[in-house]
Amino acid sequence: MTETTAFDWRSFLLKWSGEWADSLGEGEARSEEQKAARLARWLGLPPAPEERIAAMEERLGRRMPPSYREFLKVSDGWREAGGSVSLLAGTADAHWHEDESGLAENFAYLDEDIEPGERRQADVWRRGLRLDVESDMTYVLLDPEDVDEDGEWAVVTWAGWWGDSPRRHASFLEFMRDMHRQFHSLRARRSDGEPVFANDTTHELDALVEQARLKALRGDWEEAGKALDEAKEYGRPRAAGLRDQIRRLLGQTYMMYFEDLVTDARYAPELLPPLVAEHAAHSYRADSTLEFQLRGADDELVASAYAMLGDVRNGTYRYTPAGPFGEAVERARELARWADTDAAWRTLMDALPLWEPLGPDHLAPLGWLADPVLGQLLTPERGRELLSTPRGGQTGAAPGPVAGTDDPAGLAWLAEPDPGNKRTSYRFVLVEGVEPGELPGRLADGDAEEDGGADGAGGGPVLNAPMTLWDAHRARHEGQREFSSYDDRALVAVGRAGAGWSFAFDSEPAPFGGQRFVSPAAAASGGTRAVVVWSGLRAWHGTPFFHLSVAQDGIEDYAFTFADGEVRRSGDIPPSLDPDRFFGAGADGVEAERSLLEAVSEQFGARLPRHALTQGRLHTFVTRSWTRPPRDGEGYAVIQLSWPAEQVALPVDGKLAAADEPGHG
Template sequence: MDADTIDWRRFLTRWSAEWADARRDEVDPSPEDEVAQRERWLGYAPADGADIAALEERLGCELPPSYCAFLQVSNGWRHAGGFVWKLAGTEDVHWHEDVHHLGETFDASWGDEDNPPEVRAQVGLWARALQLHVESDATYLLLDPADVGPDGEWAVREWAGWHAAEPCRYPSFAAYMVAMHQQFHHLAAGSRGQRTIDFVNDTTREQDAVVGRARTLALRGDYEEAARLLTDAAKYGRPHADELLDQIARLGGVFGVRRPQPLPCDSAFLSDLLPLAAAELRDSGRGADGRLFAHPEFFPDTARAAADILREMEAGTWRYAPGGAFGEAVDEAREKARWGDADTAWRVLRAALPCWESLGPDHIAPLGLLADPVLAMVLTPERRLELLATPRGGEQGHMPSPTGDLDPGGLSWLVRPDGLGHGRRSGFRFVLVEGVAPAELPELIGSSTVLAPPQRTWDIHHPPGLRQPSQRDDRALLSVGRAAPGWSFGIDVELHPFVADRLVSPAPAASTRGGHAIVVWYEPRPGAEVFHLSVARAGDLLYAFTVRAGAVAEVTGALPAELVPHALGFTNPGEQAQRAAAARALDVVAGRHGLTLPRLALTQGRLHSFESVSWSRPPGPGDFCWTAASD
């Protein structure tokens, strides 16, 4: 219903008939409601020109056009939505004059000079506005003569004393009445999971058709038009509108959408929606709140499966498994992503999206990807929008331009400001190993041979109850993945202070399979900057050097010319010079071996990890060491 071109006679007649049908089983209606049901009319006799002219003379102003047009069809109204039981006609409308002294509360808040102009403009509303409510559930309905549009319409303000919110603004009386017709429908249709199935009329059929059209558009990739249509249909309480709109919102295609709770009646409840809700609860630290989904009294048909999903989600072992050709692509993408290759994982998913199949009329996107602990990081905001714009579910449409790769390539990005997302001065140490799969790294340099399930970097280093190791036993917690074809990496971003004379580089041990192993340790503390590089092959150290605060502390073996500290600029003083030299050194290492590290996975993703052997020899007599306290 378009408030700008409203046909009042047709609109009010339809509303009245729908209301009468919805109330036909009401027990003990009021005498006035009984008449309205029998006559199928919520209004009154029309007001004539003389009635409206007399009202305007009494008020001393000209009334807005849509309210006048309404009065010419019905001089008042009953049941304007669910909370205004009688709306004023020409005899009842009057200036409100702040009879309940509400201005004393609101004006002080609205008038704050820090508020935007549209908020400050409300000051004096209660004293100047026309009152339109006659009978209501503590709901105030006001026409504001100081808020007038270019079409001469006065804004309507609605406020309920029991609702903790600012007055709701409608640009005109017509817009208010359309919204109340929608509110009536929303209430009459029933809540999600308990729809009133026999509430059927021309409006519900029209809006259900809108939902169907919107779903088709969404599957064709036109998510913006779909969201616009669904937003209106949701106001009428139509089935699937909220659910479909929520899926578009979760993928970034629309904002400010009320998020519905997933219910077992949703087609994708177990495959997508419950896991996503559980993942959000887990990440918020409120995992126990989701147990309602697993309560057999509330959800007897799905409680056991829900309990399994919640348990797997908390353990980080749940996997999105949609099945079919798209499911095969999901498995392939996960294998790429769990070792850090998010860009390739996205290319695999993007190519398979047209094969994705919907599970029902309330399902338009593979939301389970967002719940998968490994794949969630692959779907960056840009890629979520690309997913929404990609035709799928058997529909055809225009393919969107692909988003480019996000990982920067090479290694020098690690020393750029905020390169690892941990602040301007982020340190790190890593080992790169040739000819070894990531899962094999613990066998070479691990204190055990077990890889932990994929975790975020923060969770790896801050699990509950963790006692940090002392410097005398510097066992790094290394996140692992692939650094290039045929290369693996292990990286630690939370360091003990570097002690050069006690460092035991893991490069020789890591290279015992015959390939190269490269170790870098970087600490950017101002005035105490550290850069260490050691390279081994087949168990033997080839060369190494350490620079501290611009001074070369140690050189071992024959350094390649391009890795001589002086040539790299390490002997230049200052933090910026040391950072630039470290970047050049990393560029050389990356260029010599074709290496890179995945920024997206390291900063936003979940990777496998393990505890390495100590990077430090035990302290000797007279050596200083420190011990961290328990968390």
């Protein structure tokens, strides 16, 4: 016997009817049918005998699905099915719809290439069995062509105010269960003065929510999430706010509002930042929608939210919790801003058992997600690790190592295609024994351009505030009015490159100018060693190339450049880096790139942080040019932009002349 045929319909329907009767306010039962149903505590109708069901099936030409058949034996129809169906059909009223609603034409836009399930949604209006008798612009159809292994027909519902595709329920039983949940959800949002909606079901669900809260704090977030999902569907208080905390750490931001918890002054310091940050991430949203999400909040909290929105947009918001966990947050931020995201994450996880919730409905630290430096640390794997870690005074088994949370070792990951398939050329400088904040003094001019921030050393070139590489490039070019074909000053992100090394990385280098290229290795190596790598083996345009140079104490030790199928070399190159090992006849450029990066990493013990460079926010600065100035007789172009006109200037006898002057095309 299947679960659907074994279901106790009578107990379920009696419970629903009693809950409905007890929930009615004074005068809410208006019709005679409602008054009689309230008095009888029964929303159903008399049961249908087998012969009546058989007659119905003969009339319709089909045997009814099991769960609908069993329902009819208990009640030959149903009143108040959810919020918009006031009467559901029994044996006499069920009939083939045959598109009497005209909805088939509404879904005629679906073409021949759609999935079979979508095609069923379009055709159900012609073949479905209609069950709604009295409703508020709502249609309920049993689909005789969407049948499971137990013979159950799917139920398709659609309401005029949805504006989207029909909703599907696996069976009539699942539809009725969902309508019971919908009834509960609507009744749970009662206004002041109406009867308190409390019954055995609400008591059981509220106890389930409390159990889920404790499970979540012990690290059993999956079971907690299932319980909270069920309670949320019944509209139970707390369930949605608790569930959203789990969802957010899993990277799920759609319809994430934390409900009533975010407007509670106790929880706002932790729940408001991720809500505001999600709003800021979607600049097309009007700022007034933020206030809508905070409906019910007092004026002070709303004002705080808008002030926080400005900080988040400016990249100046800082997450500063109290206590030992707050101290760990500061250490983690310092690690993360210099690209050591693995160590930053471990610092947070080691301190998580010390974290204290702001109240009984606070499941995990969340304010850090809005911090421009710390927020970059979140990945789906790390979110699951955090949720699996006991915290907030609860005990449990700590999670084992979570795969995919740490960066790959070394440099070889640069040879792998990135998700956007955009990293075809890159260059970087490694400097030994110096801090990242010292790199501008080694690689930039004294009057290097600044885009914000104040992390330089000794009043020289400064580092920009941490930001994504995309934002850094955009900020650099805002207002730029002059571009030169010989000036190749790189915008580089900086950080730590493993034990004893710092890096400066350029993700969008200019085209490689082999004849005028000047490696910055010598200038960067005063009193130490420096390594320069520039790869364009997978570049979309131009000749594939690869450059490596190593310098010590201001003097270049060795270097080689592969371009045009040939290798130019200088100095005593170690055997492990000999270009002949990588660029022999018929060598594959991608494999050569990977092997070279592995060899460089092994030779110097350095690495680059993938997560920080692809997803994070790092300090940046602009280097001095990677090309030498032009010599006598060498041409170059300077493009000067003016508003509203543009002027292209070319060098003529050492002077700039407008491109539209006679003789200068």
